Amino acid sequence: MDPTEVFEWIPFARELGIEIAEAADGHARGHLSLEDWHSSNPQGMIAHGGVAYSLADTVGGAAAVSANGRITPTIDMRIDYLTPATGEELHAEADVVRNGNSVATVDVVVTDETDTHIAEARGVYKTGGGDDETPWTTGVDRSEAGLDGSERAE
Template identity: 35%
Template sequence: MTQNNTDTTVLLDSEALAEIVVNMFSEQMPFNQLLGIKIDKLSADKVEIRMPWSDKLMGNPFHKILHGGVTASILDTVGGVTAILHSIKGIGEISVEEFQRNFSNVGTIDMRVDYLRPGKGNEFIATAEVIRKGRKVAVCRMELHNETGTHIAFGTATYMVG
């Protein structure tokens, strides 16, 4: 983070911007807080989201499994965060205002979820990777596992990033 000599605009590097993104998704989005997700940024290309089991997230009370919408939500979140972080990697230094202007239209264009097994577990871990990134869109592949490594679902999504 540096300060521009000509005015009081604070310029942020990609690492500082990444912290803003992670904070926004984990602390400023009420739905993500409702889900109980915790975001760990492991690198510019690696994000991991952890979510503990809660009976409030149950889709099938007879089998105590995760609701499919919750599965899709955590996959979408990890994909979106990963797409944004990949997009700001190497961006150089920009102001928060410029970052907000450039990334104000970030959103999910399309997403497909394949449910492989019932969502059973005490904790769920979502990861994502960028498959392809262009100037305006990024395509990510996401996975959801439980704490024992059982693969519950995967998804592919396209995100508007520019």
């Protein structure tokens, strides 16, 4: 399973411009280019906090998926905003710090293109329990998405 491909299918992430650059073995990296419409300030670029949060959650989820080989919905996420994002890009790097039978805990750091720390987050993602259909898997061809343990169909 290639989590970078799975995350390309998420309409919200695509709309924001989030790209997952790497996701393997409980580690993920992603980024997005900031556009005027990401701003919370009509006078100039100050990225809305929801943009950094969405990037952190998406990249954190990619790290959890890469460690578990399955969809891992967010249970909880907390974020500390450290400084306003006023640059041209945001980057996020995430690492699974605990991967249990039912939840994974992931730490995420969000920076800008100058490596200034914008935010730090900790997410908790559901990793197990209840293998039935869920809202995240209903209608998803698990073999096509590479979520059944097989390689993604070409």
